[in-house]
Amino acid sequence: MTETMTGIKGPSGLIAQSEEIILVTHIKPDGDALGSLLGLADVLRSMGKRVLCYLEEEVPELYKFLPGAALIETSFSAVRNFLRTAGESVAVIALDCGDMNRLGRSGPSLHKIHPFAVIDHHKGNTGFGDMNWIEPHRSSTGEMIVDLVDGLGVRLSSQAATCLYTALVTDTGSFRYASTSSHTYRVAACLVECGAEPGKINEQLYDNYPLKRLLLMQQVLGTLRMFADDRIGVICVRRSMLEQTGATLSDTENFINLPRAVNTVQVAVFFKEGENMISVSLRSRGDCDVSMVAARFGGGGHALASGFRAGGIRLDDLQNKVLRELLLQLDG
Numbered sequence: 001m002t003e004t005m006t007g008i009k010g011p012s013g014l015i016a017q018s019e020e021i022i023l024v025t026h027i028k029p030d031g032d033a034l035g036s037l038l039g040l041a042d043v044l045r046s047m048g049k050r051v052l053c054y055l056e057e058e059v060p061e062l063y064k065f066l067p068g069a070a071l072i073e074t075s076f077s078a079v080r081n082f083l084r085t086a087g088e089s090v091a092v093i094a095l096d097c098g099d100m101n102r103l104g105r106s107g108p109s110l111h112k113i114h115p116f117a118v119i120d121h122h123k124g125n126t127g128f129g130d131m132n133w134i135e136p137h138r139s140s141t142g143e144m145i146v147d148l149v150d151g152l153g154v155r156l157s158s159q160a161a162t163c164l165y166t167a168l169v170t171d172t173g174s175f176r177y178a179s180t181s182s183h184t185y186r187v188a189a190c191l192v193e194c195g196a197e198p199g200k201i202n203e204q205l206y207d208n209y210p211l212k213r214l215l216l217m218q219q220v221l222g223t224l225r226m227f228a229d230d231r232i233g234v235i236c237v238r239r240s241m242l243e244q245t246g247a248t249l250s251d252t253e254n255f256i257n258l259p260r261a262v263n264t265v266q267v268a269v270f271f272k273e274g275e276n277m278i279s280v281s282l283r284s285r286g287d288c289d290v291s292m293v294a295a296r297f298g299g300g301g302h303a304l305a306s307g308f309r310a311g312g313i314r315l316d317d318l319q320n321k322v323l324r325e326l327l328l329q330l331d332g
């Protein structure tokens with residue numbers, strides 16, 4: 001590692017003391033969540049620790065290529081068994097997770113295990129651990145894990161490097177977002193030196209879609225409508241489109257970035273018609289705080305990315321309501 005690394009970081013003392021460690025991350029896991037989880041798990045195992053990775057839902061198809069993904073336990077009984085056979089020195093580390101609720105249904109049970117450490121880069125992190133290492137300026141939790149591992153004096157395996165590189169590349173939008181710092185690139189360089197292969201990883205992440213996703217995209221783009229002098233771009237996915245293409249809502253990931261990237265657009269909106277509910281995603285280019293709009297419908301999120309769900313309303317009616325609120329927010 002280079003001299004730019006800043007010494008011992010995060011819960012390295014806790015890791016040194018704990019022979020048995022449970023790693024958890026947020027539900028609806030993204031590349032940073034899973035990459036950090038599996039990268040740190042690999043490192044801890046190489047240090048001779050007994051490690052359990054727990055996530056209460058299945059790993060999304062997109063991330064199944066990550067080394068170790070198959071070892072993630074999805075049943076809480078695995079946690080209970082681990083605790084039953086563990087010694088005194090068991091610890092939990094929650095990764096990339098802003099608050100306890102984001103751990104899912106088993107959050108409260110996991111949170112009863114002590115010591116409970118948090119490693120995260122979300123601005124709004126509630127600091128819900130016994131020890132919290134939260135650095136909101138960081139590009140990704142994966143970047144923090146690489147510094148942590150550097151402080152532990154462990155060399156990353158190519159498997160761990162692959163996981164952590166995936167964390168970096170996904171959470172920085174392929175090194176495009178403002179959170180990408182010179183340090184992010186140094187960490188990326190280190191990961192490549194340890195065996196991460198950017199070409200292969202990017203192909204897995206970005207050039208590996210099933211045809212049904214493209215067919216769904218074709219239909220969803222057909223719904224595009226522009227409002228307010230092309231400042232608002234709206235797309236929808238309807239149940240019938242999923243039925244026709246065989247795709248699922250998970251195949252719509254990143255669709256919202258298509259209207260968002262139009263040069264006149266300030267806000268992009270994506271309506272997703274579920275069985276009983278409509279989910280709405282809002283993305284802003286910066287001038288409009290879409291979390292205020294989501295909040296008016298009982299949702300939440302950040303100024304640039306937020307969302308909510310609504311039931312008992314037709315999609316067209318909901319769209320009219322959302323547009324009205326957005327115009328107030330844009331021009332009000």
Ligand SMILES: [Mn+2]
Nearest residue numbers: 032096141171
């Ligand atoms: Mn993250």
